Amino acid sequence: MEFKFSIAVLLFCWISKSTFGDITDNEIDQCWLPENLVNEIESYAPTVNKIINETVNGLYKGTTWQELATFVDKFGPRLSGSQVLENSIDYMLDKLVKHGLENVHGEKAILPHWVRGKESATLLQPRVKDIAMLGLGYSVGTPKGGITALAIVVKSFDELRERRNEVPGKIVIYNQDFVNYDETVLYRINGASEAAKFGAVAVLIRSITPVSIYSPHTGMMTYQPNIPKIPAACITIEDAALLNRMADRGKTILINISMEAQTLPAVKSRNTIAEITGSESPEKVVVVSGHLDSWDVGQGAMDDGGGAFISWNSLRILKALNLRPRRTIRTILWTGEEMGTVGSHQYIQSHTADNEKLQLVMESDIGTFTPIGLAFTGPENAKCILKKIMSLLKPINATGVRNPNEGPDITEWVDSGVPGASLWTDNGKYFWYHHTNGDTMSVEDPHALDLCAALFAAVSYVTAELSVDLPHKN
Amino acid sequence: MEFKFSIAVLLFCWISKSTFGDITDNEIDQCWLPENLVNEIESYAPTVNKIINETVNGLYKGTTWQELATFVDKFGPRLSGSQVLENSIDYMLDKLVKHGLENVHGEKAILPHWVRGKESATLLQPRVKDIAMLGLGYSVGTPKGGITALAIVVKSFDELRERRNEVPGKIVIYNQDFVNYDETVLYRINGASEAAKFGAVAVLIRSITPVSIYSPHTGMMTYQPNIPKIPAACITIEDAALLNRMADRGKTILINISMEAQTLPAVKSRNTIAEITGSESPEKVVVVSGHLDSWDVGQGAMDDGGGAFISWNSLRILKALNLRPRRTIRTILWTGEEMGTVGSHQYIQSHTADNEKLQLVMESDIGTFTPIGLAFTGPENAKCILKKIMSLLKPINATGVRNPNEGPDITEWVDSGVPGASLWTDNGKYFWYHHTNGDTMSVEDPHALDLCAALFAAVSYVTAELSVDLPHKN
Numbered sequence A, B: 001m002e003f004k005f006s007i008a009v010l011l012f013c014w015i016s017k018s019t020f021g022d023i024t025d026n027e028i029d030q031c032w033l034p035e036n037l038v039n040e041i042e043s044y045a046p047t048v049n050k051i052i053n054e055t056v057n058g059l060y061k062g063t064t065w066q067e068l069a070t071f072v073d074k075f076g077p078r079l080s081g082s083q084v085l086e087n088s089i090d091y092m093l094d095k096l097v098k099h100g101l102e103n104v105h106g107e108k109a110i111l112p113h114w115v116r117g118k119e120s121a122t123l124l125q126p127r128v129k130d131i132a133m134l135g136l137g138y139s140v141g142t143p144k145g146g147i148t149a150l151a152i153v154v155k156s157f158d159e160l161r162e163r164r165n166e167v168p169g170k171i172v173i174y175n176q177d178f179v180n181y182d183e184t185v186l187y188r189i190n191g192a193s194e195a196a197k198f199g200a201v202a203v204l205i206r207s208i209t210p211v212s213i214y215s216p217h218t219g220m221m222t223y224q225p226n227i228p229k230i231p232a233a234c235i236t237i238e239d240a241a242l243l244n245r246m247a248d249r250g251k252t253i254l255i256n257i258s259m260e261a262q263t264l265p266a267v268k269s270r271n272t273i274a275e276i277t278g279s280e281s282p283e284k285v286v287v288v289s290g291h292l293d294s295w296d297v298g299q300g301a302m303d304d305g306g307g308a309f310i311s312w313n314s315l316r317i318l319k320a321l322n323l324r325p326r327r328t329i330r331t332i333l334w335t336g337e338e339m340g341t342v343g344s345h346q347y348i349q350s351h352t353a354d355n356e357k358l359q360l361v362m363e364s365d366i367g368t369f370t371p372i373g374l375a376f377t378g379p380e381n382a383k384c385i386l387k388k389i390m391s392l393l394k395p396i397n398a399t400g401v402r403n404p405n406e407g408p409d410i411t412e413w414v415d416s417g418v419p420g421a422s423l424w425t426d427n428g429k430y431f432w433y434h435h436t437n438g439d440t441m442s443v444e445d446p447h448a449l450d451l452c453a454a455l456f457a458a459v460s461y462v463t464a465e466l467s468v469d470l471p472h473k474n
Helices: A002-020 A035-043 A045-057 A063-075 A083-098 A157-162 A181-196 A237-248 A301-320 A342-349 A352-357 A380-396 A408-415 A446-465 B002-020 B035-043 B045-057 B063-075 B083-098 B157-162 B181-196 B237-248 B301-320 B342-349 B352-357 B380-396 B408-415 B446-465
Strands: A102-115 A119-125 A129-131 A133-135 A147-154 A171-174 A202-206 A232-235 A254-259 A262-276 A281-291 A327-334 A358-363 A371-377 A400-402 A420-425 B102-115 B119-125 B129-131 B133-135 B147-154 B171-174 B202-206 B232-235 B254-259 B262-276 B281-291 B327-334 B358-363 B371-377 B400-402 B420-425
Touching: A035 A045, A035 A380, A045 A301, A045 A380, A045 A446, A063 A083, A063 A301, A063 A446, A063 B237, A083 A102, A083 A262, A083 A301, A083 A327, A102 A342, A119 A133, A119 A232, A147 A157, A147 A202, A147 A237, A157 A181, A171 A181, A171 A237, A181 A202, A181 A232, A202 A237, A202 A254, A237 B063, A262 A301, A262 A342, A281 A301, A281 A342, A281 A352, A281 A408, A281 A446, A301 A327, A301 A446, A327 A342, A327 A446, A342 A408, A352 A358, A358 A408, A358 A446, A371 A380, A371 A446, A380 A400, A380 A446, A400 A420, A408 A420, A420 A446, B035 B045, B035 B380, B045 B301, B045 B380, B045 B446, B063 B083, B063 B301, B063 B446, B083 B102, B083 B262, B083 B301, B083 B327, B102 B342, B119 B133, B119 B232, B147 B157, B147 B202, B147 B237, B157 B181, B171 B181, B171 B237, B181 B202, B181 B232, B202 B237, B202 B254, B262 B301, B262 B342, B281 B301, B281 B342, B281 B352, B281 B408, B281 B446, B301 B327, B301 B446, B327 B342, B327 B446, B342 B408, B352 B358, B358 B408, B358 B446, B371 B380, B371 B446, B380 B400, B380 B446, B408 B420, B420 B446
Parallel strands: A147 A171, A171 A202, A202 A232, A281 A327, A281 A358, A358 A420, A371 A400, B147 B171, B171 B202, B202 B232, B281 B327, B281 B358, B358 B420, B371 B400
Antiparallel strands: A102 A262, A119 A129, A119 A254, A133 A232, A147 A254, A262 A327, A371 A420, B102 B262, B119 B129, B119 B254, B133 B232, B147 B254, B262 B327, B371 B420
């Protein structure tokens, strides 16, 4: 009887999983929570429903999109080190105060100041053609007049090594296939130094994206120690393929690359902080975060205007609904993320003493499309509580919890044992627009932003209000 | 009994239609053909299968893509009036002779010679920002230094008329929604004159596409008689939306547009012709066609390199297979299509006496993606024969026949009563790349091109070999 019952329950769970998607990770939920905790979490349903209704259908419907559009249209892209980023931070500090948030302040972070300058790439042989390009963050520039050199096209680091004897004095063009971002981005990050080891004078790297309408992508690169620093830029999928075909036909490929890129002295910036201070344990904190800086192309609406704006708007909505939980909810709008999580690194390092008091740290930085749930890293017992909390998001069908966290700015916290969760959305088109001029408000959908803001508001509220702390260890 | 049988047959047909897609037009096929014609058409199945196998799996597998890539990589874009277009025509004439095609020659066509020159658009207020743009074919340029003027943003021609009093001296920005190409392209075609009627000094038009990664599209425009000619360019979806949002917020929008565009004296070009001469009635002709010219952006690989190359390759494959039908198969690679079907107009007008002898005219100009069948205009009895012929394409699942023809270069023939059919493919992404720098070989798929070439080869062969002429009238 018990066996049969279990089978029936398992079957029901499996059907539920398929139908409603509220159990993920391809596993049957192994969680057990005390009945009083289960009951407590379920008792937040009316509050969560109120948060959802006000955000998605009520007074705040569409406001995240409107606020974000006003912001990115006013400032445009906000590169680390630029005055416009600092102006946009001033605007946000003012905005957060005006919305009645508490403890609003900037915390100093020193940022690198890389500037693009004018740049161009031109195919000179076998025929003259402009090559659309975007120099990479931290890249050195070329001498005035640029570098004119023959080019070699490779499909992989393996091919580069096999053909190392052909590399000296040449521009290396990487036409690697797009496998996935984490794997393929290594060509953008390491391509320059790997080619410079064999004597290359510059690199052009196929943009890290599965889809292109002749759209070059920028992003960060790094130089390895003791290897000559050579200029590095991304070109379009289309031109990488064109140059590869020309090379395959035995054509001589001659290219001029001209880049004014340089790194200026470091500048002072700020991480932007605001809170709803906890009523009982204000020293215990739930963090919701995204970054305000962006690349110097497009509007930085998707990366990461959306993440930053759902974060602070979730506090604004809770504040407007007079929902003050026991613990503090803190929004952090990071600076300097695109140059290597520079702002968050400095913030986290200067607050390590408070790590034990962090309940949960959240981040959104891979798109604010229709939300599915959260991507979590932390102990299983914390995950079980989070899963139960996420079941309250059933009205917006965003109850998923999967591993691992994918938030770059909270990674240091997560690595040091703080439970961390990044927003999980239906972001299949994210890399189409990522680090391009196409990262604009046209990618952002008002309803999806409302859903994401509702999720962040609900999870941060319940987690901050819960009678028990979210455990840092099993 | 008969009634029941009919129901069963109808039901079977309906299922067949749904499953195999070989009856289209949302209708049950009403065709009746003489048994001997049905038998004759079915007797071509082994020949059609041979054409398909050799094209898709055999000796010619991938050759259309390879030939096309070699061509567009060598010449790049081929604007009407340009020397590179003429060079590419010389290359094709040579290529067609080398492949043993017959009666290879160019037929003179006089083309307009519009040139883009340097061009830029810059937002000056409320903040400084480059606006990606592409001037439109036939547009006049601006004075040196450009036009700097306040802008008004409208969503439609109706809104333009309602706000006509605000227009004098301004740049009009059209941010019309994309409904479909035929409807929305009217903003690109007529937008300049409609705005100039009310005193506008220039127009910027949202590109005619449903999808953008900050990608401006060019295309042709026309000036209405006795209306001042003002400069016209397309901008991206993203910037049209941005400017509209700024206007909605009451911001003053100041823009500089600078265009060197001008129309130079007309030049001589050529339509490129090659044939497999008919064995019995060489004066009777089946035409397969696409255009060689392109816009001056991208590579003109999709529009219309693919169409031109499946056309001549279908003859090349038939020739190589020693398939010489009773009637002549003629490939025509049109010139001057993008400037208003200028080359085909002159060809058709100079050959009207031969219209009666045209069996079927075919064209591919809306993409060479996976083929579905043909889009046909002509009498029902001709359509019935064509449907039966198309049933032979079952092995590649491309048996569809729908109305009407969508081939711009053959429209004059079709309007004068010649049966005409354009290639029907799964071209849902066509307008993503159309008239952009993204129109490159990266859009073209080798297998899809093989399938399209096989379809053109098979249909042209069977139609040219058939014992009866395709009727021009019911």
